[in-house]
Amino acid sequence: MxxxxxxxxxxxxxxxxxxxxxxxxxxxxxxxxxxxxxxxxxxxxxxxxxxxxxxxxxxxxxxxxxxxxxxxxxxxxxxxxxxxxxxxxxxxxxxxxxxxxxxxxxxxxxxxxxxxxxxxxxxxxxxxxxxxxxxxxxISDLKSESGFTRQEALNCLSSRELEVLTLWGNSNTNHEISEKLFISVRTVESHKNHIMQKLNLKTAVDMVKFAIKNNIIEV
Amino acid sequence: MxxxxxxxxxxxxxxxxxxxxxxxxxxxxxxxxxxxxxxxxxxxxxxxxxxxxxxxxxxxxxxxxxxxxxxxxxxxxxxxxxxxxxxxxxxxxxxxxxxxxxxxxxxxxxxxxxxxxxxxxxxxxxxxxxxxxxxxxxISDLKSESGFTRQEALNCLSSRELEVLTLWGNSNTNHEISEKLFISVRTVESHKNHIMQKLNLKTAVDMVKFAIKNNIIEV
DNA sequence: AATTTCTTACGTGTTTCACGTAAAGATTCA
DNA sequence: TGAATCTTTACGTGAAACACGTAAGAAATT
Known part of the structure; x- marks a missing residue:
């Protein structure tokens, strides 16, 4: 056949x-x-x-x-x-x-x-x-999306801000983040505000995208 | 040398x-x-x-x-x-x-x-x-991330919901969406609520991720 | 004709956002 | 070492967004 x-x-x-x-x-x-x-x-x-x-x-x-x-x-x-x-x-x-x-x-x-x-x-x-x-x-794709968090992002954000962004990007609410980091919800909000200001982002959606682009969180 | x-x-x-x-x-x-x-x-x-x-x-x-x-x-x-x-x-x-x-x-x-x-x-x-x-x-990467919006997503969401999700995913506020679609902010909220329920998502961050995964928006 | 789905929209209470202010502690740099 | 800067913490306030219900007319489906 x-x-x-x-x-x-x-x-x-x-x-x-x-x-x-x-x-x-x-x-x-x-x-x-x-x-x-x-x-x-x-x-x-x-x-x-x-x-x-x-x-x-x-x-x-x-x-x-x-x-x-x-x-x-x-x-x-x-x-x-x-x-x-x-x-x-x-x-x-x-x-x-x-x-x-x-x-x-x-x-x-x-x-x-x-x-x-x-x-x-x-x-x-x-x-x-x-x-x-x-x-x-x-190969060029692999190298550009290297899977390592970009230095640019790490230099820009403080380690605490990075922690908050990571938790938030992994579907934690502000309240959950505050419990995990032993800080108040207001502090969590402050960190997020600082991130938005530093990176000049318009909406929370932009912050998610930033975190994904910089390999801080996974899609 | x-x-x-x-x-x-x-x-x-x-x-x-x-x-x-x-x-x-x-x-x-x-x-x-x-x-x-x-x-x-x-x-x-x-x-x-x-x-x-x-x-x-x-x-x-x-x-x-x-x-x-x-x-x-x-x-x-x-x-x-x-x-x-x-x-x-x-x-x-x-x-x-x-x-x-x-x-x-x-x-x-x-x-x-x-x-x-x-x-x-x-x-x-x-x-x-x-x-x-x-x-x-x-090859397997190419085929899985095919770049075409998955049928699953399109079947699940109504066209209006898809519109709202697309706009929101592209950094529009609820108010901006309401103006662009000529509906009230409350309706925009309703559509987003329905999406969250249908897809059983926990946070807004999850909704962004869904939209990215399904090629509705770009990172 | 009856049923379901879609689109529209409101009410209420909670959470998050946006923008200031602020103070204690760590770090850096002159 | 002392001053300046950055980081982390946190609150106030008003606006925006979220969560969950309810609901009614339109459109599609059965």
Whole structure:
């Protein structure tokens, strides 16, 4: 029993080309050949397909939206994006949208076959350039959201203020904080007032956000 | 002019072994050989070293803390972690802590040399198993924090409640919300009360967190 | 037609916010 | 060492927000 795939590509010649390529592959069966992504969700045989190859020219909001709908409405269907679009942000968004694989323009026939078998085995597949992009992105994310409280915040707030902010940010009421720190409610209020003034915050909501941004509390 | 490295390893035989290995390498000069990570920060010649190889048995909080201090106090010094510890969480934390490279136990002599030259050129270096781990982690992170408002939240809250929550989460006071939505302050309060009840939240802080978690507002 | 949900709004008492004032203790700096 | 500054503590007051109930008309659903 082979892998049942669908192809969708607005460029008709590319669609034909991909069809011949896939048709020539051992164990691959093409069940759907469509040139309009917008039609996909109406296709009745979608649940018979294992892997849907989407080949958009540009990764626009429309494609992302279709990808989300496909993956949400048909959880078993795996979407493989095949695109020469090199926009880093939108590539990341396709993965967020639920695509299980991505082949950039550096991929050849063997990569495609490998991707199809990898997806069929339940794993994600990203071509080399995409893998590097993801890694680069992740490392920089990791380093910026380092998970350590920023020195800026610690320098700005006194240790007592930090204590109050931490407790308050962890859903304690002023009264609970006063009991835990053995101070009066008025003192708790004073500390919070001082924090708001120091950081020039408008509302209590802003104070929560500050605490989250600075890794003082968790979301 | 070669690469000046330091080695730190609590296991004395491993320290000796690493020293001989590095000493035998072309273009590598070992300036520091220490068996106690706690001493590192006191070493006066730290700024002459290009790469510090840290070889901890376990990636504990003490090692992470030292890594943070080293990278913050000596920005030019590059920390290369060499550890057999396979705890995914702590491996990620070393990178957050500022380590520029990580060699897992699947690395050999050539990987070490490659890592040293890669770091010297200003790039990060992670061995293959670490790269895979990072990628796996990133993909799952991407997919969970998908950036789309969760259906759960949208189903639970009415559209009016969502409006109020969004405005409030964006630092509007109840009075400002009432003006923008052309309703009374009391109605704004009512909506917020209903949200708290529906979601079984204790404090206003929890409501902010809910809104952030569900991508209704940004931190 | 009956029921539920949504939106609107008020009453009352408590809690928190905003802005001052203030004093004892710790820290720092000249 | 003495003066200046910062930190922590705390109260007063009026405004704003929260907690919990009640409630009624509109809209959607059954």
């Amino acid at each position: 082979g892998i049942k795939v669908g192809i969708c590509c607005e460029h008709k010649l590319h669609l034909e080309g991909l069809f011949f390529l896939l048709d020539s592959m051992e164990g691959i069966e093409v069940l759907l050949k469509d040139c309009s992504p917008g039609n996909l969700l109406n296709y009745p045989g979608l649940d018979q397909i294992h892997i849907l190859i989407l080949n958009p020219h540009i990764l626009d909001a429309r494609i992302l939206n279709i990808t989300v709908q496909l993956t949400v409405l048909h959880p078993k269907l795996m979407v493989l994006i095949l695109s020469a679009d090199e926009n880093e942000t939108t590539i990341l968004k396709t993965i967020k949208a639920g695509a299980k694989g991505f082949l950039a323009k550096d991929s050849d026939r063997n990569d495609l076959l490998e991707a199809l078998y990898t997806l069929r085995n339940g794993h994600d597949y990203y071509s080399k350039s995409i893998t590097q992009l993801l890694l680069k992105q992740y | 070669g690469i000046k490295v330091g080695i730190c390893c609590e296991h004395k035989l491993h320290l000796e072994g690493l020293f001989f290995l590095l000493d035998s390498m072309e273009g590598i000069e070992v300036l520091l050989k220490d068996c106690s990570p706690g001493n590192l920060l006191n070493y006066p010649g730290l700024d002459q070293i290009h790469i510090l190889i840290l070889n901890p048995h376990i990636l504990d909080a003490r090692i992470l803390n030292i890594t943070v201090q080293l990278t913050v106090l000596h920005p030019k010094l590059m920390v290369l972690i060499l550890s057999a510890d396979e705890n995914e969480t702590t491996i990620l934390k070393t990178i957050k802590a500022g380590a520029k490279g990580f060699l897992a136990k699947d690395s050999d002599r050539n990987d070490l040399l490659e890592a040293l030259y890669t770091l010297r050129n200003g790039h990060d270096y992670y061995s293959k198993s670490i790269t895979q781990l990072l990628l796996k982690q990133y």
